[in-house]
Amino acid sequence: MNPCDFEHEVPDPAAAAPGTPDAPAVEPWRETRVVGTRQPRVDAYDRVSGTAVYASDVSLPGMLHAAVTRCPHGHARVTRVDTSRAERMPGVRAVLTARSPGTDIGWYPGPKGPMSTIFDPHCRFAGEEVAAVAADTPYQAQDAARAIEVDYDVLPFAVDVDAARAPGATPILGDSNLAGEPRVAQRGEVAAGFATADAIVEGEFSTAAELHVPIELHGCVARWDGARLVVWDSLQGVFPAQATLARALRLPLARVRVIGPYMGGGFGSKLDTGKYAVIAALLAQRTGRPVRLFMTREETMLAIGNRPGVRMRVKVGAKKDGTLTAIELDCVGSGGAYSADGTSGVDYQALDLYRCPNVRTQSTNVFVNLGPERPFRAPGHPQGSWGLEQALDLLAIRLNLDPVTLRLRNLTEVSQARPNQPRYTSTGFRQCLEEGAKAFGWAEARARATGTGPLRRGVGMAGGMWRGGGGGPPSTIVVSLRPDGSADLNMGASDLGTGTKTWAVMIVAEELGIPMDRISVEHADTGTTQFTGPSGGSKTVPTEAPAIRSAVLELKRQVIELAAAQLGADPATLGVAGGAVVSNTGATPPLPFDRLRALGQRGVLVGVGIRTPDTHGLAVNPFAAHFAEVEVNVRTGEVKMTRYLAAQDSGRVMNRLTYDNQVFGAITQGAGLALTEERVADAAHHGRVLTTNLHDYKVPTALDVPPEPVCLPIDPQDTICNSTGAKGLGEPALVPAAAAVANAVAHAIGRRVAHAPITPARVLEALAAPPAQKREARS
């Protein structure tokens, strides 16, 4: 039930011993014909025409609709639940409360076991589930959910870390609201490091809590196929959801089928299913009918997860030439009511991105009366980048160094955050900085005057990395060749909307030499596909691509062996190209797959492939350098992004079109962190989240970023990371984006807005601050 297991990719110490890589088990690609080109999505038509069936589109005969009664208080104990009125309402088929069998299962896993149940009488945030209803129509269900009468013993609440830590604060979980001891990571001696520094800068930075806001809401349709549960759910990972539901409903895995063929975004919030699926399954069991339970936008914003805001103090010391001598980061955050992971990942940039012998980070987590965090695209990383990269810009000013130059002075070829500091299989970070700066016209733009009118132009940049992105086991893939030479790819991975299916098909097309439209994909269904973790952690490409390749290579091996028997040829002299077995020596004419007799006789040939570990203890990470130009209106405080370039080392580009798409999406999401997004809770009255719609919670769109952002792929031609040379892209593309915008704003107005989002009010406040705080001269 802890999706973080998959997301956080804690390096395996046993695998981290540095060493010289052996030759990879599978020959890396040298030239590619399909991989690396721009390909429209294989399901583009389905998606734009509306024929694609998302989980939220599933409609089954006799299906009931469910709704949930939620606690309106930030902190309360349920003293009485009266469902009698609701049960008598028209269309109502079943009501579930904490007294219903099956609802007493543990939820929200913690170090001491589950922290809650499905309908826990102790409600720790406004929005917690108290009861649920299934009825003939959604409106009947919602009316009945509202008609359930609940008495609460309302408790004092705290929605910010200071209030939660204050003496006398009401404990939320256990005795104290401190979620364990602060987590400290350290190498070298920071005091000694600062002692040798020629310059030291220090600053306080903070980010706001963000909400995931995928286009498709969270929810599912649950149906019992006899003794087997079938759930259509909008998920990044059907297999974690299968495991969660099997545990919750005490079923063997084989009796839980989770299907997630199309989904409309997740960003980490859909790595696993939620309470809603257990509720729907129990209601379906009780009524003997399929049950649809999708949350409203408001409900997802109350209860489904968030990227925690963080407050951090960053201190950096360096020699005159810019060589870092020490970094210190102290951050505090909250994962909400049930998670101690509010600061997870915040310190990773400080620990690993730049070469520095002395680093100390301290991360403090506090429970508050708000919904629990959930992994959100590079958990912690954009927040940490927000602090570190702004501090580095302060340092560059202090040392009178160009920000790009400062960063280039502190490159490393080893992963400092991992035990034994293994080398990277590849790092294109230098190229990202150098080629990115060149392509952006960094030097010219940085030097250019911004004018003295109301519109001030500035440029900023930031570097970044993602601590995952290497992928790895497990994944098992099946590829089937049909007698007419068309093929089916069977994979467990979900396609969040990132184009997973498309590059997966490209790999099969690459290896078999058949057109992409002769390859179908079955995916994301625990009943029909094999296994993989959720699509997240920027591991989908580097995990699945080698597994797919391995399955196709195994299929090719069989094809060649059978063709050799048919042709009376030596298999070693045969290869596959253009949908045919071809002779390397020209001894026999090409044998098209549909003329391979054994294939016709068997009806199918099946290749099974698994993702094997093959980095030999080296580290794999993707890197990025982002460059932003903004225009700040010093009268209104408005910030407009005018130009953007993202240089990404994510290894080999699989599909240039979706590669660009994913980077543009990250830029847009980075703009949200930097400029507009902020979850606001009512600290004065009831502790409820107030920003529960798309008017109050402002997600930027394509119109809020430059119309033509530039994506610059940097491919270090990594032949070790895996057999495809591809690394993760989704998260590293986001990590530096907000910091780059913040640095550009500082460059534009000569003042630093250290607290995200950089709203017009904060810009005006910064501009109005007394000169003592105007520390940033124009570089």
Added chain:
Amino acid sequence: MNPCDFEHEVPDPAAAAPGTPDAPAVEPWRETRVVGTRQPRVDAYDRVSGTAVYASDVSLPGMLHAAVTRCPHGHARVTRVDTSRAERMPGVRAVLTARSPGTDIGWYPGPKGPMSTIFDPHCRFAGEEVAAVAADTPYQAQDAARAIEVDYDVLPFAVDVDAARAPGATPILGDSNLAGEPRVAQRGEVAAGFATADAIVEGEFSTAAELHVPIELHGCVARWDGARLVVWDSLQGVFPAQATLARALRLPLARVRVIGPYMGGGFGSKLDTGKYAVIAALLAQRTGRPVRLFMTREETMLAIGNRPGVRMRVKVGAKKDGTLTAIELDCVGSGGAYSADGTSGVDYQALDLYRCPNVRTQSTNVFVNLGPERPFRAPGHPQGSWGLEQALDLLAIRLNLDPVTLRLRNLTEVSQARPNQPRYTSTGFRQCLEEGAKAFGWAEARARATGTGPLRRGVGMAGGMWRGGGGGPPSTIVVSLRPDGSADLNMGASDLGTGTKTWAVMIVAEELGIPMDRISVEHADTGTTQFTGPSGGSKTVPTEAPAIRSAVLELKRQVIELAAAQLGADPATLGVAGGAVVSNTGATPPLPFDRLRALGQRGVLVGVGIRTPDTHGLAVNPFAAHFAEVEVNVRTGEVKMTRYLAAQDSGRVMNRLTYDNQVFGAITQGAGLALTEERVADAAHHGRVLTTNLHDYKVPTALDVPPEPVCLPIDPQDTICNSTGAKGLGEPALVPAAAAVANAVAHAIGRRVAHAPITPARVLEALAAPPAQKREARS
């Protein structure tokens, strides 16, 4: 498009060379723990509770309903189709006629190519498709289909073989209504054989055409998933349908997904899809919406197929001791308008069941203006048995031998109908006769007086075999083991309602030692399963069971290898039992699957298995001997079946419960052929089939057969036929049933009704016949 390819299992001459079998590649079972027990179906609850989703239950959002306009004339040419009125009717979304693109594809394959198109202007039977409509509701579609105005040039028709063969008959296909030259099969010299005979009997026998009448009607729902067609169809074989639709719609196989999870019976009529699926796919393509097209009961009875009636002359000669010296069979039948297979299989009993050196059969096929035949449970065999087994009873009377004794005198250990006459891997026919007679109390019942009142009691028997039933390649199976030790079985085969899923799960449970409720099945879906032929020809068990076993054994091999690595044990010392890896030497305690580390790490282990040929040129056939007791009311002519025993050599019993079920169903279907079923066409007026509902066409039910029929499995412990020792059951259980009933009636009343069905009118007619025809004395 020719399902007969799969059904007819013509022996491969290359594989038929006699030889001594090698040891089988896979060790046969010695003792079984699950296989052979009585197990309720794994989907019993789903089926009886109504939660099982059959193709006819599929209901998709936005789905349209289709209906077909059919020719009302037995023979006609379409001269004009006016759809304008239909197109203006409420709810109508699309109309298809012969002018619509995509409808010009060839249909009904013949030796000279396709004989028709989807909407062929030359309508060769009443019920042929002329146009189709898709509308919002089924009623709107049916109304609009009726509103399509069609002008016909009505032609003379013929609905029986004599009329069709008569001079001046209007040709139906080509120049003559003779469907090719008569087919002759011959060994030895029948004239010489009859010359050495001590006794010769000869008789004319006939059967009526039967309709399949599965509970679930024929039809599908078609939906375009972008450029991929998805069809839910009620089918015995999803892969033949995939191939048919791919050809018809000019698509790669990978872009046609055919799904048939539950189905309500087929009996051969659903080995492949029909025109309806092409029509639905074209309508769905044109409208951009899912389209449901299910035929009405009347439409299926007009157009979907039938078991042809046959008229035959049988002549048998024997020595005094009963040793057969010659058999001659001359039969004539019609496969309807488009098939020359009307007599296929009729001669097989004569050619192969009893040892006889001199046999000649001649089969003549005639085209008539009726819907084409379709394989129907043991095509031709019950008809041939009807003639041969009655002739043998005549012979027994002539020689004053007991009918069982006569048959026991003519046993053979080789398959005489195959080239080179290979030995059988096993034949339990002698045991079927001997043990069946004993268990039935044959001798006592045969000798017992029947009384002289209006109720006359008699017993009869018949032997039988099915020319298929050995199974064989191709089938590819995938079995997946989940980390909690539960498992998924993935197989292409359909479950017609015969219990395929259940015995399949039993095999997995047998091999892994896990409970059946921890095993799920995904099946009959070309998008998610691998490949197999249709479930038909009594080949499902002998084809799939060894393939499943092979997949599980491959899975076990991996489990043992990984467990050996974990335990530091020699894999050769390990086995699998009770869901754990166990040491044969007791060196290590059992390692349950859920503690196998590599399984937990990979998330799944996958075994792929295929059906390999392994009979080494020997012949595999199932055998049967049936014993029936009837009570005939000589005043009303009614026949009542009072007692029945079916002794079946189908090799190993997989699931005793469904084994019995299948035999009881066969007895019931045999009672239909013998006593009640008859397709009647109006030869005088329009050539239409008149028996198009369940009142006019009389299908017997469980109330029409003895309440406690006995099924006696005979297992010759065949270790060669395949790795499970199982042979086919569905068809051999039907073959002798009708003949056994006919022989019992003859025994009861001392008159023979040679023409099926034995209606009360025919019984009375026989009783009223002049003494010259009362040739049958009581034996």
